Structure formats: structure tokens, C-alpha cells
């Protein structure tokens with residue numbers, strides 16, 4: 481298995497790896513899609529010309545950490561590629577631990593005192609999810625997480641924000657919240673913290689949602705298939 485500087489693990493094998501077995505060794509499986517060997521679902525890039533029709537697909541192209549709108553978001557995600565397009569479709573990662581480490585001491589202290597509200601939907605997201613019923617909305621009340629998170633296994637700190645789901649910094653006014661979020665996002669998504677994974681069929685990637693954000697380059701040929709097996713591992717409430 482190769483570990484890049486970015487903290488992403490990547491493995492390629494001749495046959496599909498038994499992702500479930502690996503997942504069970506490193507955590508508790510929360511959500512599992514069909515195993516690579518059984519997967520039948522087609523994920524074909526929709527849209528006409530360059531415009532995607534499916535909002536969920538568009539949303540993947542925004543930086544995010546998985547499921548931060550839950551009190552205890554998934555600690556890690558496993559993704560194994562089953563079908564890849566001829567070009568594009570990379571999964572991109574930024575290491576928010578490295579971004580935190582590079583902050584000035586006074587910036588670290590200021591951010592450590594702040595918390596943010598995460599929501600299923602926020603006007604800040606580059607693409608908004610589909611409208612939901614009142615019942616569905618009631619199932620996902622807003623949650624508050626610290627902006628600097630201490631990793632529950634390693635004790636190392638990282639920026640914990642989600643451009644797709646973080647609505648605002650709490651206890652500051654709107655303008656200040658916007659300024660802080662824009663500033664942190666531009667810091668944490670710099671190229672020096674970034675790793676773009678160029679998929680090969682059979683690659684298995686495991687990433688740590690506690691100290692990375694990711695996004696997908698949805699710019700791949702219309703009509704082509706891009707399909708992965710995906711497993712989420714249960715995590716703890718960020719502190």
C-alpha cells in the first residue's frame with residue numbers, strides 16, 4: 481500500500497480487494513455500497529455538453545469532509561474503483577492537518593476558540609442539494625463542531641470545516657463569519673496541501689475525514705461510467 485504525503489492510502493491489486501474485510505479491520509462499517517464484484521449500478525455522467533444535471537454529482541465537485549452535518553461524522557471513507565472514465569474524474573484531497581500546522585501561533589489560538597455550525601444545506605455551498613420535505617429536514621438538525629479538531633486516535637490537530645456544509649462561524653457576526661471562512665478555505669486548499677488521485681480500475685483509497693477535505697473532478701466525458709464501491713466507517717463527535 482502506498483501512503484502519499486497527503487495522508488491518503490492507495491492500493492492497487494490485480495483482483496478487486498475485499499474492501500469489507502479491510503473496513504472491518506480498521507473500524508465499524510456504517511454504510512456500505514455493493515461489493516466491487518457484485519456492483520451493477522451504473523453511474524454514468526449525465527448532462528448535456530458540459531453541464532451536469534444531477535445536483536448530487538455537482539456537489540461532489542465542492543470541497544468537503546464526509547457527513548459533517550452529523551454529530552458523529554464518519555471517521556474514514558473507503559473507495560474502490562470499479563469503472564473509470566477515459567479522462568478526468570480524479571478525486572482530490574487537501575490535508576487540513578498540514579494547513580493547521582502552517583498557521584501562525586496567534587491564528588491557531590484564535591481559531592481554536594471558535595466553533596462552526598454544519599448543516600445538510602447551506603447557502604454557502606457551491607451547489608445546493610435538492611429540496612427536502614419538512615420531515616426530512618427535521619431528521620438532520622444543525623450541529624456545532626469545533627473549527628480545530630483534535631484527532632481522536634493521534635491527538636494531532638487539524639482544521640475541521642466543510643465548504644459544502646459549514647454554514648457559519650458561531651458567536652461572531654455574519655460578515656466576520658464570511659471573512660473567517662473564506663480566509664481558512666483559501667489557506668487549506670492551497671496546492672501545497674493537495675494530492676489528486678488519478679484512478680486505475682481496482683484502486684482502493686482510504687481517507688481520514690478528520691484531517692482531510694476532498695472533492696471530485698466531475699469533468700469527464702459525458703456518457704462515460706465512473707463507479708466505485710464506497711464504505712463509511714463510524715466516527716466520534718469532533719472535539
Ligand SMILES: O=C(O)CCC(=O)C(=O)O
Pocket residue numbers: 540546557559570571694695696708710
Ligand atoms: O467519487 C469520488 O471520487 C468521491 C466521492 C465522494 O465525495 C465520496 O465518496 O465521499
Ligand SMILES: [Fe+2]
Pocket residue numbers: 544545546694
Ligand atoms: Fe465525499
